[in-house]
């Protein structure tokens with residue numbers, strides 16, 4: 001049996017997941033990466049990373065992934081990094097229910113389903129690490145991000161509760177809450193807004209035009225953003241430290257947001273947050 005610690009990393013086609021899968025391999029892990037397209041699978045496999053097709057909205061693909069990983073490791077799994085997700089922009093009043101549901105299918109329900117498959121394995125072996133990539137938007141609100149906000153707030157609630165319930169099992173659970181990080185995230189937000197929000201028949205038409213301009217501007221330059229290595233630094237800590245932290249907030253803007261929430265009266269805090277973006 002391969003004695004390297006084994007980890008599943010989801011959403012490894014781009015951004016934080018792609019960086020983390022490669023870095024973990026270099027750091028001596030046996031990495032089982034997941035993507036959604038054959039071409040992404042081929043790229044990672046060519047680098048020696050065992051890669052699977054898995055979509056969080058497809059239950060069968062989640063179960064097939066875990067079955068195959070366990071078959072390859074002889075039933076062992078040391079860590080799970082839930083990372084693959086997307087952001088659905090749009091004002092709350094413009095979110096169709098099916099669009100909101102899809103956001104939760106990916107960012108919450110799929111993560112929960114994969115995690116539930118992994119917990120019995122970790123319980124049986126008496127150890128394991130589960131790291132969920134949330135967001136600063138799992139801790140503070142942001143206009144036009146209601147669906148994503150809600151999905152990451154839900155993820156925070158489930159993850160912290162699970163962390164308390166798993167105390168004493170040998171399974172450690174952590175959340176990473178990044179602020180803005182260079183990746184395909186914004187490009188994918190743009191696709192999601194164009195696919196799912198009626199940008200014309202809405203009281204927010206003018207605001208959307210402004211937002212889209214800003215989003216496209218952000219895509220052309222990654223000014224001031226940290227790269228995925230900033231997230232990897234804390235992921236490593238969450239996976240290997242004897243005392244992993246419940247929360248890892250990454251980037252200065254994210255830390256500022258949390259501090260302001262703690263210090264300011266709610267009304268003032270929400271007024272400030274409501275003027276951003």
Ligand SMILES: NC(=O)c1ccc[n+]([C@@H]2O[C@H](COP(=O)([O-])OP(=O)(O)OC[C@H]3O[C@@H](n4cnc5c(N)ncnc54)[C@H](OP(=O)(O)O)[C@@H]3O)[C@@H](O)[C@H]2O)c1
Pocket residue numbers: 010011012013014015016017035036037054055056057082083084085086106133134135136177178179180181182183184185186188
């Ligand atoms: N970048 C940021 O500023 C930022 C800030 C805070 C939190 N985060 C969080 O960081 C994590 C990684 O995002 P990123 O910044 O690296 O963005 P990214 O470059 O867009 O990567 C997202 C990954 O998730 C995958 N994915 C999307 N929908 C999926 C689904 N239904 N099932 C399985 N995988 C799916 C994507 O696959 P495809 O290529 O097939 O679409 C891609 O591999 C996410 O959880 C995100 O919420 C990012």
